[in-house]
Amino acid sequence: MNKTETYECLGGNDPLATKWITQKQYERLCVKPDEVTLAHLYYSPKAHKAGTPLRPIFSGLKHPTIKISKYLDELLRPLFDKIALKTTVTSGFEVIKQLHEWSTHNLHKDTLLCAIYVVDLYTMIPQTEGVLAIKKILSRFVLKNNYFSYEDQYxxxxxxxxxxxxxxxxxxxxxxxxxxxNIVKQITNPGGIYVRYIDDIFIIINWPTQHLHKQIDLWNNIDSNIKLIAQVGHSSNFLDLYVENMNGHLFTKVYRKPSYEPYYLPFNSIHPLHMKKNIPFAMFLRAIRYCSTFKDFLDEREDLRMALLLNKY
Incomplete structure (x- = not known):
């Protein structure tokens, strides 16, 4: 909790009891006082990373800001999705479509692939700048009033x-x-591709390796709160997609993190049948879309078959 200096310990002073959240704010949030509880902190291990670092999760289903937070998100997310449509992806399949279209005329044997991870994105965003980024005064209330209890401390x-x-x-x-x-302009103006999914960035561009590394170093100086860790080469992993430049030919297949375990929703569970049917359908559809060679598809199909058998399918 001390790593990013994100949290301030209030000791035993309950922010609700001391009226740090005012009655007027309660009324705007439409939460009954007897239903309000502070959030609780728990940790989700990042099993795919060295040392298994912990991700702090703020669990606040009855937190005073939860309703206004949901309302603002419903208003702002569609607007953001429309504005950032060209640089934002939600799946590896969207990346593949762009890559195949781009590679037809732009892929060379020296083309670089670069996957970048933004370190501790959520906890490193300055609150004031976060509010300015969405230019909504109500968001300041949500950002500035995140309280929780942990081990009898507030x-x-x-x-x-x-x-x-x-x-x-x-x-x-x-x-x-x-x-x-500015990074997007640097990449797209010379004909490269830049896409991002939350804190994962993927770039493909015809630059010398040294030049790309130099640019990444410069990007790391843009904002002291944002730290980029990059993997540059002729192959890269992005989300659940493996991409490789094989002497000017694009090669893709399904990627799984080293911590992957073949456990899915068991077929003998009490979940609705349509949910269980959708699992193998989605998995095989992904294999068809991602695998650029028939051999890789057959290997993926066999892995999926064994995983499904393991889960009683």
Whole structure:
């Protein structure tokens, strides 16, 4: 909790009891006082990373800001999705479509692939700049009033946004949208591709390796709150997609993190049948879309068959 200086310990001073959240704010949030509880902090392990670091999750289903947070997210997210349509992706399939179209005329044997990870994005966004990024005064209320209890102590989040709040994703996306504007121009003007999914960025461009590394170093100086960790080469992993430049030919297949375990919703569970049917359908559809060679598709199909058998399908 001390790593990013994100939280301020309030000791035993309950922010509700001391009226740090005013009655007027309660009324605007439409939450009954007897239903309000502070959020609780828990940790989700990042099993795919070295050392298994913990991701702090802000669980606040009855937190005072939850309703206004949901309302703002419903208003702002569609607007952001429309504005950032060209640089935002939600799946590996969207990346593949862009890559195949781009590679027809632009892929060379020296073309570089670059996957970039934004370190601790949610907790590193400055709250004031986060509000400015979405230009909505109500968002300041949501950002500035994230309280939770942990081990009999009360905490106030004074930096970043709470992972678990409905508005957090939209704020992070808006903040990154303004952060990346000049980077997008640098990549797309010479004919490259730049796409982002929350804190994962994928770039493909015909630049010398040294020049790309130099640019990434410069990008890391744009904002002291945003740290980029890049993987540059002729192959890269982005989301669940593996991409490789094989002497000027595009090669793709399904990617799984080293921590992957073949466990899915068991077929003998009490979930509706249509949910269980959709799992193999979606998995095989992804294999068809992602695998650029028949051999890789057959390998993926066999892996899926064994995984489904393991889960009683």
């Amino acid at each position: 905490y106030h989040q004074i930096r970043g946004v709470a992972m678990g709040s409905p508005l957090t994703l939209t704020i992070a996306n808006c903040y990154m949208f303004f952060f990346q504007r």
